[in-house]
Amino acid sequence: MRNSLAAMLAIGLAGLQFVAVLAVVFSSYLTSQQVLLDHARSLLSDVGHTTAEHSKGFLNPAQGAAELAARLAQHRVVSAENPQMLEQFLFQQLRITPQFSGLYFGGADGSFVYVMRSNDGPAPFRSKLITFEDGVRKVEFIWRTENFAVVTRNVDPTDTFDPRSRPWYKRANDQRSTIWTEPYIFFSSQQPGITLAAPVRGGVSTLRGAVGVDIEISSISDFLSRLQIGESGKALIVNSNGDVIAHPDESLIKTESSDGTLSFVNITQFGDPIAREAFAEMGEKFDLPVSREVYSEFTYRGANYIVNVLPQISEQLPWTIAVYAPRDDFIGEIRENRTTNIWIAVAVAVVTGLIGLLLANYIYRPVRAFAVRSALISQGEASPTDPLPRTYRELTHANEALMQEIVARKKAEREYGQTFDLSSRAMAQISPDTGRFLKVNAKLCEITGYTVHELLSMRYTDLTPPQDPHLFLPSAFATDDAFTSNREARILHKDGHPVSLAVNAILIRDHNGEPLHAVVTLDDITQMKARDSEIARLNRDLSHLARGNTMGQMAAGLAHELNQPLSAIAQNADTALLIAEQAQNSAPELREILSEIEGQSLRAGEIIRALRGFISKDGAQATVFDFAELLEQTRRLVQPEAVEADVTIIADLPNLPPVRANRIQIAQVLVNLIRNAIEAMSGAHSPTRRVIISAEGQDEFIQVTVEDTGPGIDPGINLFSQFETTKPAGMGLGLSICRSMIEANDGELHLDRDYTGGARFRFTLRRAPVAEAIAPATA
Structure with a gap:
């Protein structure tokens, strides 16, 4: 039998009296508790409505101030064209309304008048x-006293x-119409706030500007901190997106991002765990804000809480107010009284149980002797061959079967333990409930670098890299009745380096099908x-090398084969030009076309020679030339492709000094960069397609910039490595x-x-020495 006979007899005698006393105690407790809980619910609802009215009363002056300023500006009582008068009006509004942190007017022409409180200025x-003024934009900052006197002013030409x-x-x-923004953290004061804006009309369908009001709402949190809700109850306000915008502890509602900006904390990550728990169950049932008042209860760390959630304050302010407090704040005294009555019932039951225990001890004595002998045999402190104590006939037969089971179990445990500890493979037993190591062998300690004691205090997930999928989580054991695992995974050695493993696991269950542990x-x-x-x-490097060699051979062959027909074209064009000049009635357009053919064929020949020199690693001949002229020739060369792709090529060059470089190679670099930009914008369907080429002088060099408005470059690609490309059919050699x-x-x-x-x-290109002359560039 699993239960003690003596205990069962004692409990049986005392249980009836104990149950009778508890029935009386709990019937009285439940009746009183319900009355107090109804009162608590009414109190929480009143607190919530009071908070809502306070919030509306706090924010309503902002709407009146903004709409008043908008109407005055619209009817030109306060002229938006007179920024000094408008500044003074906004200054007066700011002084008489302490919850305002700033007022401003933005004009349809880009003008702006902004008056704000300053905590860190002069x-x-x-x-x-x-x-x-006369088309010139001016940005001026003015610090003033409370009497509107100027303390200092300065102009910022960099402000955009x-x-x-x-x-x-x-x-x-x-x-x-008048609008409210979502609450946010003001950049200047680092305080929570909200902005209201009202349009300033210039006519039926025109807008002259808009008036805005920045309102700090931190005083709402101060109001919540002063509320007395039971002994330890609290109230908070949550925006429709789940952000907590007001709480008695204002430090909990703000969080700092990686770039240093502040934002509200969402209720799911809020620092008040009780408030977070109050919304956890609701989030699964309905979205915020709620459409009706909701009352519910929840438990946190063994304590029971009651919570009341109100609908949103208004359409402009979709804020939800929640009020919560421990139930013991309202029913604590009655609970204490119930506890006293229960202890009285316990005392009565104990006295009755002691009397029953004396009677049960006599009946239970032989059974206890048998149980002690069985425990000693199981622990190895007694032999199964020792004589049996005097006991009941039924227990004698049970003893024989039990002794056989104990001997067989101890033999199996000894054999399994030796196999586990001496195995040449790393082995472990993992708990299906927590994922912790229950048992490990020496080989696993060798692989991980941890001792047996250290591993037994860890989980398998503590060894895995954060970015890798976690194995042996309790959820995996719970959802997979026939759990097995055979996969590759990684763990981190104690010194931090990763170790790759082949992991095999099976789940061991008891005779009832309950999981005992996983053997890994x-x-x-x-x-x-x-x-x-x-x-x-x-293998990849060899493949790339073979492609590079083949590319070089093909380029050298093409350069050799194309050079001769290009020379013939140049000679024929030169001859035709001579004949046209000798002819008396030849058209000027014909001579211009023949000159263009001759020039382009000579330029193509120079490109071919430069390519052959680059492939054969010959030294390239540098000349002095005008970069702006070369850029214009290059732009004409790629203009047809740009027109087809709807791309605008813009050259923004100052007066540049001559440069010294291989003209053909620099032209080839420009063509390649511009074509890459055209293809990138065309393939990505960019709405704005521009290629901008600019340059500036830097000491002995000039720096040339080629930028586009395309999708950009993936940070994971090294464009200047051979065979790295972003094009589906690219070879990855152009930028290299x-x-x-x-x-x-x-x-x-x-x-x-x-x-x-x-x-x-x-x-960058090196500037030509001053003593060298610039030779005229050819087309």
């Missing part, structure tokens, strides 16, 4: 004015702020995977050859990784 108020690009201006313009064997395959990776890399050409001309070519508007390449 004066308590700061104004920002963006004005236009445009109010027309801000969300509050766009929404006010689109909706043509692990084989170290790190060296085998490293050899496979090295073989694959060597371009870098080689630039370096052969004593320059550098690189990709600007910080540029996010597309792709931006930069290369």
Whole structure:
């Protein structure tokens, strides 16, 4: 029998009295508890409605102030064309309304008047004015005292702020009505706030601008901290997107991102675990904000709480107010009274049980002797051949079967233990409930670098890299009745380096089908995977080398074969030009066409010779030339492709000094970069397609920039390595050859990784010495 006979007899005698007393105690407790809980629910509802009315009363002045300023500006009582008068009006509004942190007006022409409170400047108020005088934009900052006196002012020519690009201006313009933004953390004061904006109409269908009000809502959190809700209850306000915007502890509602900006904490990651738990169950049932008042209960760390959630405050402010408090704040005293009555019932039951225990001891004595003998045999402290104590006849037959089972079990455990500990493979037993190691052998300690004691305090997931899928989680054992595993995985050695393993696991169950533990064997395959990776890399490198050699041979052959027909074209064009000049009635257009044919054929010949020299690694001949002229010739060469792809090529060059380089190679680099940009924008269907070529002088060099408005470059691709390409049919040699050409001309070519508007390449060319003359460039 699993249960003690003595205990059962004692419990049986005392249980009836104990149950009778508890029935009386609980009937009284439940009646009183329900009355108090109804009162608590009414109290939480009143607190929630009070908070809602306080929030609306706090924010309503902002709407009146914004709409008043908008109407005054619309009817030109306060002229938006007079920024000084408008600044003074906004300053007065800001002073009389303490919850405002700033007021501003953004004009349809880009003008801006902004008055704000300043905690870290030379004066308590700061104004920002963006004005236009004779078409010249001016940005001025003015610090003022409480009497509107100027303390200091300065002009910032680098400021590019445009109010027309801000969300509050766009929404006010689109909706043509007063709008509220989502709550956010103000950048200047680092305090939670919300912005209200109202449009300033200029006519039936025109907008002269918009008036905005920044309101700090931190005082709502101060109001919540002063509420008395039971002994330890709290209230909080949650936005429709789940962000907590007000709480008695204001430090919990803000979080800092990696770039240093502040934002609200979502209720799912909120630092108050009780508030987070109050919303956890609700999130599975319905979305926020709720459409009706909801009352519920939840448990956190053994304590019971009650929570009341109100519908959103208004359509403009979709905020949800939740009020929660421990149930013991309302029914604690009655619970204490119930506990006292229960202890009285326990005392009565104990006295009755002691009397029953004395009677049961006499009956239970032979059974206890048999149980002690069985335990000693199981632990190896007694022999199964020792004589049986005097006991009941039924227990004698059970003893014989039990002794046989104990002997067989101990033999199997000894054999399994030796196999487990001495195995040449790493082995472990893992708990299906927690994923912790229950038993490990020496081989696993050797692979991981941890001792047996250290591993027994860890889980398998503690050894796996964070980015790898986790094995042997309790959820996997719970969902897979026939759990087995045979896969490759990685773990981290104690010193931090990764170890590749072949993992095999099976789940062991007891006779009732309940999981006992998972038996796992692990084989170290790190060296085998490293050899496979090295073989694959060597095969890839050999393949790339063969492609490169074939490419070089094909290019050399094509250069040799194309040189002769190009020479013939140049000679024939020169002869035709001579005949046309001798003819008396030859058209000027014909001579111009023949001159163009001759020039382009000679240029093609120069390109072929440069390509042959590059392939054969001959020294390229550098000349002095005008880079702007070369760029214009190159632009004409790729213009047909740009027109077909709807791409605009813009050259923005200042007066540049002559450069010294191989003219043909630099032209080839420009053609390759511009064509790459055209193909990238065409393939990605970019809405704005521009290629901009600019240059600037830098000491002994000039730096040339080629940028586009395409999709940009994947950070994981090294474009200047051979056989690295972003094109489906590309060979990955164009940019590698371009870098080689630039370096052969004593320059550098690189990709600007910080540029996010597309792709931006930069290369440098050496300036020609002052004493050298610039030879006229040919077409």
